[in-house]
Amino acid sequence: MSHHHPSLSRRRLLAGALGLGTLGALAPLRSAQAADFKALVCIFLYGGNDGMNSVVPMDAGRYADYARVRAGLALPQASLGRLGTSDFGLHPALAALTPLFAAGKLAVQFNVGPLHAPLTKAQYRADAGRTALTPPSLFSHSDQQVLWESASTDAQSRTGWGGRASAALGLVSPVISVGGNGHFGLSELAAPLVLPGPGDGFGAAGLASADMTWKPNALKLDAVKSLAEQSADTDLAGALQKQQIDAMALSEQLGPLVKRKPGEAGSNAAIDAAFAPLIVNGNVSTGLGRQLYQAAKMLDVRATLGGNRQIYFAQLGGFDTHGEQIGTDALSGQHAGLLKQLGDALACFQAALTALGMAESVTTFTQSDFGRTFKPNNSNGTDHAWGNHHFVLGGAVKGGFHGQYPVLALGGPDDVGVDSWEQHGRWIPTSSVDQYAATLLGWMGASAGQLDTVLPNLANFGSARSLGFL
Template identity: 85%
Template sequence: MHHHTPVSRRRLMAGALGLGTLGALAPLRSALAADFKALVCVFLYGGNDGMNTVVPMDATRYGDYARVRAGLALPQASLGRLGNTDFGLHPALAALNPLYAAGRLAVQFNVGPLYAPLTKAQYRADAGKTALTPPSLFSHSDQQVLWESASTDAQSRTGWGGRSAQALALASPVISVGGNGHFGLSELAVPLVLPGPGDGFGAAGLGAADIGWKPNALKLDAIKALAAQTSDTDLANAFQRQQQSAMALSEQLGPLVKRKPGEAGSNAAIDNAFAPLITNGNVSTRLGRQLYQAAKLLDVRATLGGNRQIYFAQLGGFDTHGNQAGSDIVSGTHAALLKELGDALACFQAALTALGLAESVTTFTQSDFGRTFKPNNSGGTDHAWGNHHLVLGGAVRGGLYGSYPTLALGGPDDVGVDAWEQQGRWIPTRSVDQYAATLLGWMGATNAQLDQILPNLTNFGSARSLGFL
């Protein structure tokens, strides 16, 4: 684990100057890059089918996989083998294979919400009676909260991204290019939610171009005056600080956020990296647009202040209960989602490399849960538990991590015992807490901070890091 050194006076000054002009800060960029780190969370809403994301290729396990998966089994020859391992990526993720070959992609097997390490015997004996079994398993809304909050409290009000921003005293809240997710919430802050390229950011009618009209200028002055008044409650003061920060940032970031590929002032290095996804001056996919925005913001990172930042992006549509293969398992419904994911991640990584930030940014996936190993009667898969996730970046120690489940319905990793419940819903062998702690440890979080951010982490003893960074 790398721990960052105390912030120097010069860096503090750079952070304090963060709301100055973008151009004036350009010389600081390279100086700050050396000690800059950012995490980018990509949440796959609906529950991505990890069983078809990373597939075993050795004869025994591929045979077990193909037999159970039947019509949803990917042909062995279509898989993109990961180096010299016995596993391959879904062919739709082909854009990520070069990153694995370069040692910049890690696969974390069978991770999910856990209160503490849990065996099948313990799970069957507990039957939800104690904290040992996470609440509301297999439910979208609850499991999204458990992943985004890194807790086993489905009522958790805060996300682990938001708690991290607070505990590490980051200069900016979680920066979301993918809407107002639970991940970015802290006790007193919400994420900074930014729109896509081409969209305006700021109060309607109160942008730089609008306030030439006297009534608008007076309106803006009045709002600023209200936001500057202190209150006798912490919550009101926190809200006012957010208002002030939002106004300053909208003035600062508005033109950058709105800029589309090829427009005046756009960064050619970023545009070139995203070229495979650009059509007629627009980034053509949902996740591509979000990560294009993240790349632009990382390029001007000093504007947002601080040398640690956390980003949130997301892609929906993964609740594939029916017709998961679509017209073809290699290029149909689930494949199209994975292609959008893989292509956007590859373009984003290329942009980071061009910006000299490849080592400074780590991107990782999260999702509601895995899906059943056994398909259902509608040609789809149902809600499960443990899942396989991807982590990429220049600081990543490429490879396969964790324990791949035994591919046996009713086996040691399947929650089911009776025939009707033998569906291959894997009990996780690594927790969301350990996954988050590995990422945050790389960011420089101390053990005390990790325990504060991730209350269940102590239940895993010395196994606090999963080793992929």
């Protein structure tokens, strides 16, 4: 698994020293619930998902091109789940998503990736990485994760676009992560609010409400609270103290809900019913399923977290499929197992949102390090590439296909390669991460000025600021 862990800043080291580092910052809690609530849910597919086998062309000409180059990795045409009456089908492991496409709730964004500005193959070849036009460290996991999570072409970016958006839009809560402390949720002064899975305690070690029956823990909590309430001499110290106070208040408030598992007293029957296909012996059976079950619970009590806009982060790792990507048939092998986990969890999550009356209010979208080479390698797998196809899901989504599908020719107009040795089908993106993020944040209500603040390269795309899927 190829996670990227941002280097620890002094702020996070300080917070970690008190055992509160992963709790994040929380602004004063509001109980008022705004009528026009909206939330974004990012699902990061770590390792680089193979978009070429996630969405496959089914028309005779392009399927023939696909099958010829993909060879042993090509999915049989009959196994694909055709999307409506279109010329594209989904990997059979994503079968749970085909009804959502039919209902107009699933959009596919073709060939999106990090770009400084629009880029043609001729420009890319002439630039040869000498200027900002070519994003840095292409095809590297850690660097490309940062470029996607930060929506920038600066591999040293300290903040994520989710974190910057939450600061620019003045959101009451920081990014709410059910998938660990990713780069996506970092802002200049706040870390994401990191929640554990169902069944786990939420709170600093020994300082959660459940620990207060033992007197030394109660005394420890009092000491930490009094330290946090002393006047701070720097902005950094003040921000840290505020994080600690808010985190302690929040863990008391949310602890019992975070811990609750399906079927337990007080659990939401509608959410449990929606996740029923994934529930085994009272537990949600997959990692991504558990994360989205937590997100559904938090969205159900959205007023507790406060504000009418929220941003969530979840993740699934294991997509670095250099070998044994496909098994003996289309539904076996490493990639199929990962896509099944993704499709099933997304379908259950969408069913839960529908049951809560929130289908129109929540938009879920995927991100990943990069796409993978069109041409397989010699190990029954694929290597690192660039542009990729992504999914956007929700009641507000304009279902269907968006962006330009690449020309399926090795060495063709979309492939970075010219000479035969470098013709692997690494697509130059025709849509940028900035445009992708701007489309999502524009739906959230971000103004043109706020989008320019959060997405520094957006201005380079002129009037083409939205990709049109919302």
